[in-house]
Amino acid sequence: MDPQTGQPPKKYFIHTFGCQMNEYDSGKMRDMLARASYLPAVSAEEADVVLLNTCSVRENPANKVFSMLGRLGELKREKPGMIIGVAGCVAQQEGKNILRRSPDVDLVFGTDNLFSLPEMLEQAGQGRRVARTGWGKKSKEKDFVPPQEALASLPDGPKGQVAIMKGCDNFCSFCIVPHTRGREVNRDLSAVVAEVEALVSRGAKEILLLGQNVNSYRAGGKNFVDLVYGVAEIPGLERLRYMSPHPKDFNLALAIAHRDIPQLCEQVHLPFQSGSDRILKAMQRRHTMAEYLEKVAMLRETVPGVQLSTDIIVGFPGEEPEDYAATLDVMRRVRFDHLFAFKYSPRPFTPAAKLEETVTHGQKGERLDGLLALHLEILAQIHQGMVGSVQEILVEGPHPKNPEDRLGRTRGNKSMTVVNCSAPAGALLRAEVTGVRQYSLIGKEVKPWT
Numbered sequence: 001m002d003p004q005t006g007q008p009p010k011k012y013f014i015h016t017f018g019c020q021m022n023e024y025d026s027g028k029m030r031d032m033l034a035r036a037s038y039l040p041a042v043s044a045e046e047a048d049v050v051l052l053n054t055c056s057v058r059e060n061p062a063n064k065v066f067s068m069l070g071r072l073g074e075l076k077r078e079k080p081g082m083i084i085g086v087a088g089c090v091a092q093q094e095g096k097n098i099l100r101r102s103p104d105v106d107l108v109f110g111t112d113n114l115f116s117l118p119e120m121l122e123q124a125g126q127g128r129r130v131a132r133t134g135w136g137k138k139s140k141e142k143d144f145v146p147p148q149e150a151l152a153s154l155p156d157g158p159k160g161q162v163a164i165m166k167g168c169d170n171f172c173s174f175c176i177v178p179h180t181r182g183r184e185v186n187r188d189l190s191a192v193v194a195e196v197e198a199l200v201s202r203g204a205k206e207i208l209l210l211g212q213n214v215n216s217y218r219a220g221g222k223n224f225v226d227l228v229y230g231v232a233e234i235p236g237l238e239r240l241r242y243m244s245p246h247p248k249d250f251n252l253a254l255a256i257a258h259r260d261i262p263q264l265c266e267q268v269h270l271p272f273q274s275g276s277d278r279i280l281k282a283m284q285r286r287h288t289m290a291e292y293l294e295k296v297a298m299l300r301e302t303v304p305g306v307q308l309s310t311d312i313i314v315g316f317p318g319e320e321p322e323d324y325a326a327t328l329d330v331m332r333r334v335r336f337d338h339l340f341a342f343k344y345s346p347r348p349f350t351p352a353a354k355l356e357e358t359v360t361h362g363q364k365g366e367r368l369d370g371l372l373a374l375h376l377e378i379l380a381q382i383h384q385g386m387v388g389s390v391q392e393i394l395v396e397g398p399h400p401k402n403p404e405d406r407l408g409r410t411r412g413n414k415s416m417t418v419v420n421c422s423a424p425a426g427a428l429l430r431a432e433v434t435g436v437r438q439y440s441l442i443g444k445e446v447k448p449w450t
């Protein structure tokens, strides 16, 4: 029973689409709901409040929201009184249109209105339909996370994530994010440190610093490298990562930080989007491929063994077979450990959406398949080369299919199954790579956990 109302506690269910920033925001929603005495439900069917935290970076995830709303509408007819809310990037983009288009939705709130959730839920509970998508007061530096929320979150097992900024000022020509997340706002270094400390004190061993362009961070005279040094000093923090840096802002000082800070993992996600300078220009990425490759060389020289991942878009308007060949060429040269590849999808408000699409859907599919096949070939070689090496593993928990084994990650962010291992989540151990799968490793402890 809820002591205040004498009613059974209400339950919520959040479905999160999209990127880590949405995951982070969903975590904050959970914190606010917990504070308002809501309990988590295991499915939408069991919940009194269902929130969809949406992504609009490509057409597919955006469309999924509306099909999911259709199914939730049916559920609501069986369960009147259920509150359905839409948050995140589609909510920011569509605002009130969602209330018009989906009569069962009670609540729409944009990316800058997250922390009014308790108030909006109260209004929805009184039968009002609410849409809030306004932007907060404009300021380049601001703690957009209220202090009680910044210090509330529970880490996800041994891993936690902290937003260091929101929004983006880059306006890559294909990207809707600057429109759905607004202009870049950086949090004060002390606020970031306080939130990391709170997560570490609750058991986090690894922290991921989040932002759309983390290495453009600047607040109170501090830059991203200062921030990384500041966070790494927090006692009990074992591993630090960040996502995503922009190649144009990647510099030697950050590479040196990787070399000199033991907590900062030897892993960098560095999107290059296309191997062709002509396409990079049309994408407004503000760097050439030669500059990108120079930075990769600088990073590899400074941090031997650093593992790289990237994002690529295939089928941008005007992408000719030779542009695509240039992308494959970069893949062969850099040999990424992880690849996130996407078919170009025109998005509202973006300059690229005005360009005529020259690559058919089928061609985009073929190009994507070609990239993934090449990546698998390269990955098989990389993984074979790791057999026999000893890796530091952060244990995330038991293997879901075999509880005698553990799932963990290397410092390079590769997933590893450690066989016959009893180490608890959060343990750091050393394991020898004994086998490989397509996307992950198999290993055994060098010295069994006791």
Ligand code: SAH
Binding pocket: 057, 058, 174, 175, 176, 177, 211, 212, 213, 244, 245, 246, 271, 273, 311, 312, 313, 342, 343, 344, 345, 346, 347
């Ligand atoms: N801020 C990050 C990217 C965020 S979006 C960065 O700049 O690295 C994540 C990825 O989605 C992008 O890197 C890009 O590869 C992809 N993406 C963004 N807009 C897209 C679009 N319109 N069509 C296809 N892929 C897109």
Ligand code: SF4
Binding pocket: 168, 169, 170, 171, 172, 175, 176, 177, 178, 212, 213, 246
């Ligand atoms: Fe989008 Fe470019 Fe900003 Fe990344 S850097 S969020 S791709 S506009």
Ligand code: F3S
Binding pocket: 017, 018, 019, 020, 021, 022, 054, 055, 056, 057, 088, 089, 176, 177, 180, 181
């Ligand atoms: Fe998607 Fe918004 Fe993230 S569009 S990728 S959820 S910033």
